[in-house]
Amino acid sequence: MRGSRSCGCQRYAKNERAQYVQLIIIPVAFTLGAFIGMMVTSAGTVLYGQILWDPLQLINQWDNRAAAFFASAAFMLTTLGTNISANSLSAANDMTVLFPRYINIRRGQVVCAVLGGWALCPWEILASAQGFLTFMNGYTVFLGPFAAIMVTDYWLLHRGRVDVPAMYRPRGRYRYTYGFNWRAVLAMIIAVPPLLPGLINSINPKIRVGGDSFLFDIAWIYGFCVSSAVYYVASSLFPAKETYMDEPILADDAALDAACDLKYGDDFEHASSMEDKASLQAEVKSVDDQA
Incomplete structure (x- = not known):
């Protein structure tokens, strides 16, 4: 199959x-x-x-200098490994997607080092435990909705039936509206703003926001549930029909899809159903077999 x-x-x-x-x-x-x-x-x-x-x-x-040296060296190695694998490399990958003409993996890592190592002043974040925890909690305001949109889209709406090669095509089936899925944007707009007052209060307790500060305590759960519900309802009422398929298309099909792309152009890119796409692929495959 x-x-x-x-x-x-x-x-x-x-x-x-x-x-x-x-x-x-x-x-x-x-x-x-x-x-x-x-x-x-x-x-x-x-x-x-x-x-x-x-x-x-x-x-x-510690009074033992040797123990202090080896423990510090272990933390240095851990910090380098973690930042390269989890931060620098992933940020560089994202930048190459945004600006492929100007940024490659190496340049993206340099930009990440400059921004994360100096421009954002990480020493201020690590100045106190409260500041560090506040910074980490601030992530949840955005990570909850992000996770909800991805989980809802993949498992509930498309049920795992995605077109992997099309995800790397600028004008493929996942282009949506000028490159934006307005349903996901709507979910973010509804889920994130109610959490911002609590985030502001956690950074500066002198700014009173009333009961909104308690909502920030469950920021991840709130953001996940609200954005998941909004995204599911919006996608169900106004489905992006071009993204729904009967079967998943994985990376193994990339070469065949590329050949079909060259032969049929936009007709293949925007095939209305899996049957139409499969028939175009069958034609190309039969020609290749005869050759």
Whole structure:
């Protein structure tokens, strides 16, 4: 059947099964890391009489220089690895999509280093535990709606039937309206603004926002539920019909699709149904087999 062969679901994974290990590693590693952080901070309170939430400040209290050196070196290596894999590389990938003519992976990483390492003043974020937690909580205002839109679109609306090669075509079936899916924009507009007063209050408690500050405490859950409902209703009432298919089209079909694209142009790009597209592909494949 179409798309029955394995394809890479992650950009740099060898196959789709490479991500399954995260089901075990991520919960265990994150839980263990959080537990060790709380345990070490509590021990530091007993030993040094102060709450040292920053591990480097705790290491600075040690008298053993060798232990302090190796522990600091481990944190340096961890920081570099985490930022390269989780921040620098992903930001560079996004920038190459936005400005492919001017930015490649290497240039994108340099831009990320300048913005994230200097322009955003990360030392101010890490100046206090409260400031750091406020900064991290601010992410939830946007991450909840983002996650809801992706989950709702993939699982509830399209039920996993997506056209992977078309996602990389500027004028493919996922172009929507001038490159924007207005249903997703609408979901963001409705879900995010009610959370902003609470975010402002968390940054500056002197600014009173009344009961809105309590809504910020459940920002991720609120944003996820509201944006999911809005996106589902809007997509159901005004469906983007060109994005709905009977079967998924995976990366294995990219070469055949490219040949069809060259032969049929816009007729193939905007085929109204899977049957129409399949018939065009069958014609190209038969010609290739005869050749």
